[in-house]
Amino acid sequence: MTERLERRINDSATMRWTALAIVAVTMMLGYFVAKEMSSIEDLLELPVSQGGLGWTSSEYGFFAGSRSFFNVFCFMLFIGGIILDKMGVRFTGLLACLLMVAGVSINYYAIEFMSPEPTTYVNLPVIGSSVGLGHAWIKRQVLMAAFGFAVFGVGYEMCGITVSKVMVKWFTGFEMALAMGIQVALARFGTGAALLCSHPLAQRYSISTPVLCGLIFVSLGLLVYIVYCFMDVKFDRQVQSSPARTATTSEDEKFHFGDLVVTLKNPGFWLITILCLLYYSALYPFLDFATKIMIYKYGVDPSWAGAIPSILPFSTILFTPLFGMVYDKKGHGATLMILGTIIMTAVIFVFTLPITSSTVAIVLMVVLGMAFSLLPSAMWPSVPKIIPMKGLGTGYSIIFYIQNIGLILVPMLVGRVNQDHTVNGQVDFTPSMWIFTTIGIAAVVVSILLLLLDKKRHYGLQEANVKKEDS
Numbered sequence: 492m493t494e495r496l497e498r499r500i501n502d503s504a505t506m507r508w509t510a511l512a513i514v515a516v517t518m519m520l521g522y523f524v525a526k527e528m529s530s531i532e533d534l535l536e537l538p539v540s541q542g543g544l545g546w547t548s549s550e551y552g553f554f555a556g557s558r559s560f561f562n563v564f565c566f567m568l569f570i571g572g573i574i575l576d577k578m579g580v581r582f583t584g585l586l587a588c589l590l591m592v593a594g595v596s597i598n599y600y601a602i603e604f605m606s607p608e609p610t611t612y613v614n615l616p617v618i619g620s621s622v623g624l625g626h627a628w629i630k631r632q633v634l635m636a637a638f639g640f641a642v643f644g645v646g647y648e649m650c651g652i653t654v655s656k657v658m659v660k661w662f663t664g665f666e667m668a669l670a671m672g673i674q675v676a677l678a679r680f681g682t683g684a685a686l687l688c689s690h691p692l693a694q695r696y697s698i699s700t701p702v703l704c705g706l707i708f709v710s711l712g713l714l715v716y717i718v719y720c721f722m723d724v725k726f727d728r729q730v731q732s733s734p735a736r737t738a739t740t741s742e743d744e745k746f747h748f749g750d751l752v753v754t755l756k757n758p759g760f761w762l763i764t765i766l767c768l769l770y771y772s773a774l775y776p777f778l779d780f781a782t783k784i785m786i787y788k789y790g791v792d793p794s795w796a797g798a799i800p801s802i803l804p805f806s807t808i809l810f811t812p813l814f815g816m817v818y819d820k821k822g823h824g825a826t827l828m829i830l831g832t833i834i835m836t837a838v839i840f841v842f843t844l845p846i847t848s849s850t851v852a853i854v855l856m857v858v859l860g861m862a863f864s865l866l867p868s869a870m871w872p873s874v875p876k877i878i879p880m881k882g883l884g885t886g887y888s889i890i891f892y893i894q895n896i897g898l899i900l901v902p903m904l905v906g907r908v909n910q911d912h913t914v915n916g917q918v919d920f921t922p923s924m925w926i927f928t929t930i931g932i933a934a935v936v937v938s939i940l941l942l943l944l945d946k947k948r949h950y951g952l953q954e955a956n957v958k959k960e961d962s
């Protein structure tokens with residue numbers, strides 16, 4: 492056991508919360524970009540003659556899924572995790588921010604400067620009509636935008652795992668779940684702002700304006716992360732100069748490939764990974780299509796239709812830190828996850844029903860916000876209870892990697908299904924909502940299995956995070 496002989500920089504609440512604020516803001520700016528195009532699906536799909544870009548629903552689904560392409564097909568997330576464990580949070584964080592800036596620049600170039608005319612097509616394999624792989628023609632503009640989004644996605648996910656490791660570094664033994672909850676809450680603010688502002692910005696100026704804003708934001712994120720690097724240098728110097736810490740920290744935190752095998756053999760790790768895959772495959776793609784659902788199913792005016800899905804991330808801003816606090820002080824992490832999956836599935840099921848009142852949609856979004864808080868506030872702080880610190884970068888990266896497979900396939904599938912169920916410009920969203928509901932039911936089952944496994948393996952998921960002597 493490590494005995495603390497000296498006060499460390501993170502023993503100061505001001506310093507550790509400042510570190511959190513900095514990295515969380517960087518991540519929040521990235522989250523804006525991740526959803527900056529979601530509420531303008533209708534504009535992207537308008538004919539060019541009416542000021543749109545003439546994209547099809549399938550092309551939009553392809554674009555929405557593209558954020559995960561390099562992460563999954565080029566194993567970038569996995570490589571990012573190894574880079575993180577080998578090179579540390581400063582190098583990896585800066586690299587991640589640079590990739591985000593590069594990706595959004597390409598995306599902006601595609602939307603602002605490439606021709607939206609459907610004259611140049613590229614033949615690519617995409618999800619075919621509900622079953623298997625087929626071929627579709629994709630506009631070059633869509634392809635270039637997707638390429639930029641995929642580069643951005645590498646930086647975005649790398650930043651996600653880095654920020655997670657930064658938080659574990661500063662908050663172990665302190666208010667870890669609250670810190671992670673606040674980080675996720677700020678990230679949701681980025682998501683909500685994108686859903687709320689993109690459509691009005693695109694309508695008032697041009698379709699590329701939200702992307703330009705995103706470019707400015709991720710550039711700011713890079714600058715902010717440089718500030719964090721100075722704090723991190725100080726933290727590491729202190730740890731190195733403290734003999735008690737040196738004896739354990741440098742050895743404990745060094746990554747060996749054998750640790751990866753230990754992680755991969757851990758059934759708790761796999762259950763949490765599958766839970767993450769299912770939960771996020773239902774919620775994130777749902778958000779990608781929610782604005783269009785509001786317009787077509789609930790008859791909401793397109794100019795403010797994005798405001799209804801934005802309730803979801805905005806409501807999590809309050810709930811996520813709140814549930815994080817509950818987990819820190821009282822425990823019950825596995826129970827919180829079960830509740831989160833049950834509420835999510837129930838709400839998405841109600842969206843499947845033929846109810847078309849926009850008031851009902853608003854209420855459902857608030858309740859879904861609670862689900863969107865319950866699971867992340869308990870799941871992410873549970874990961875360090877299952878995987879040791881030295882394998883955490885790799886562990887988070889494998890979880891995100893598998894999650895990203897769902898984030899590619901589900902939007903593509905839903906985009907295609909929506910296109911197949913469009914008659915005279917009217918979309919029937921029932922089949923795609925059933926896809927989300929089915930995924931939700933599977934998530935409920937996995938979260939219950941995780942509770943049962945915790946009882947057997949004693950990961951401590953039901954225990955509080957804050958240790959009495961540190962508080």
Ligand SMILES: C[C@H](N)C(=O)N[C@@H](CCCCN)C(=O)O
Nearest residue numbers: 648651655671675678867871891
């Ligand atoms: C999209 C990303 N892979 C992700 O899942 N992010 C989580 C937050 C992860 C925080 C880990 N400390 C999210 O809920 O958006």
